[in-house]
Amino acid sequence: MTVHDTRLAGGRVFLHGSGLEDVDLLITDGLVAGIVSRDSDAEAREVVQLGGKLVLPGAIDPHVHLGKDIRVPRDPDDARLETASAAAGGITSMLVYLMSGEPYETVVPGAQAVMEQDSYVDFGFHICVGTDDHVHDIPAYMREFGISSFKFFMNFKGEEGAYLGLPGNDDGYMYDVLGMAADNGAMINPHPENIELVWKLKNRPIDESRGPLSAWNQSRPSFVEAEAVQRVAYMAQITGASVYAVHTSSQLALEAMERQRRSYENLFVETCTQYLTLTTEADCGTYGKVNPPIRERADLEALWVALAEGKVDTVGSDHNARHRSFKEKDVWTASAGFPGTGGVLPLTLSEGLRRGVPLDRLVDATSTRAAKLFGMYPQKGTIRVGSDADIAVVDLDGSYVINAATQHSGADYTPWEGTEVPLQVVHTLVRGEFALRDGQLAERTTGRYLRREHSGAAALAAADSEGEA
Ligand SMILES: [Zn+2]
Structure with missing residues (x-):
């Protein structure tokens, strides 16, 4: 009889189609080798008793920035501290944005090497395109590096992208980027903000009496985002x-996305934990400065409704390990962005359950849908025989208070400082190995690079045919 590596016993396991089941998981060679009843006599070298805790597919953070200049991970702690933050929050895979004006064959291998040395979680990359050469090379990036999703900053007109080393672009460039993605089964992840409106609105008087987050929101109001979303979604339909x-x-x-979706289906929506849990009333001050800004209560409520209805596909963090020294300034000079990957699963799950959002929607938004959209399914994003044993074990009777230390990030602050979370991630397994065990991070990191052949509609088609197999 086969002796398995690990048996996760006594947990309540989330299985697609049936929900929570009182079954045990068998893990061998990093894969889910069996899903068996409690009284199965299957043997394993180690049996871990879970005592009724929740066993979920490891969460996937589809939106992470690493590196001290937020462009590229370069140093060991860029990978180690930030992926520790992720693993401590039940993340087992992340997709990291690489940003450079150089050809990416000069960037990807170094970033991959840094991550393979020190990442607690499996990782892939999105590439930010900014030059004509980048667009031309999309097929080569897909073939050589298995990178199938590309970001494009709609707001980088004129000199706006210079701080990241990216030249200015325009809607003609966007048209080329979208066409190239359509021809190759890639997906475009635009940063949608109309910078010309932002420039215009700069001269408008702003009421600073309602705090820094309100002031920042007034300076980049939501129609700035909505107009850009609408434009790129329309052009998606034109280009396919x-x-x-x-x-x-x-x-x-x-709403802009919903309108476009009525006539064209290959449009997908990510939100981030901060937009689901913080409003301009939050007391985190400039730590919470980010683009797009933290919004009003009505926006937060609308996002939860959309998430519950499946109109929000994924929840990411937009994690950015910008050090606190860049944040402790007035709202106009503080840097935008903050660390958040550690909160994606705990905050979305706890707040979602409190609001009565079905667990299968929460699992979809924090794991499965990202795996499907970014070409990682069914290796990732689900618990089934043959899939990677990427698991988050959550204690619904636990609780903890978020602070900089619980987040592990080198940034050394969190906008959620002092937030009490009424559940706790106790174990995180990445391909069957404990990255987090009983709340303690492992000594050794085991994260590996993820190649992703297609993203978007092409990846969904592949995922669907897998689902039927
Ligand atoms: Zn981002």
Whole structure:
């Protein structure tokens, strides 16, 4: 009889189609080798008793920035500290944005090497395109590196992208990017903000009496985001591209996407934990400055409705390990962005359950849908025989208070400081190995690079045919 590596016993396991089941998981060689009844006599070298805790597919953070300049991970701690944050929050895979004006064959191998040394979680890359050469090379990036999703900053007109080393672009460039993605089964992840409106609105008086987050929101109101979403979604239909609106923050942007979806289906929506849990009333000050801005209560409520209805595809973090010294300034000079990957699963799950959102929607939004959209399914995003044993074990009777230390990030602060979370991730397994065990991070990191052949509609078609097999 086969002796398995690990038996996760006594948990309540989330299985697609049937929901929570009182079954045991058998893990061998990093894969789910069996899903068996409690009284099965299957043997394993180690049996881990879970005592009724929730066993979920490991969460996937589809939106992460690494590196001190937020462009590229370069140092060991860029990978180690930030992926520790992820693993401590039940993340087992992340997709990291690489940003460079250089050809990416000079960037990807170094970033991959840094991550393979020190990442707790499996990882893939999105590439930010900014030059004509980048667009031309999309097929080569897909073939050589298995990178099938490409970001494009609609707001980088003129000199706006210079701080990331990216030249200015325009809607003609966007048209080329979308066409190239459509021809090759890739997906475009636009940063949708109309920068010309932002420039215009800069001269408008702003009421700063309601705090820094309100002031920042007034300076980049949600129609700035919604107009850009609408434009890129329309052009997606014209070109046949798959478009994934990153960090959707507002009711107006959701509505713009819904309107376009009525006539064209390959449009996808990501939101981030901050837009589901923070409003301009939050007391985190400039730590919470981000683009798009934290919005009003009505936007947060609209995002939860959309998530429950399946109109929000994924929840990511837009994690950015910008150090606190860049944040402790007035709202106009503080840097945008903050760390958040550690909160994606705990905050979305706890707040979603409190609101009565079905567990299968929460699992979909924090794991399965990202796996399907970004070409990782069914290796990732589900618990089934043959899939990677990527698991988050959650104690619904546990609780913890978020602070900089619980987040592990080198940024050394969190906008959720002091937030009490009424559940706790206790174990995180990446391909069958404990990255987090009883709340303690492992000594050794085991994250591997993820190649992803297609993203968007092409990846969904592949995932669907797998589902039927
Ligand atoms: Zn981002």
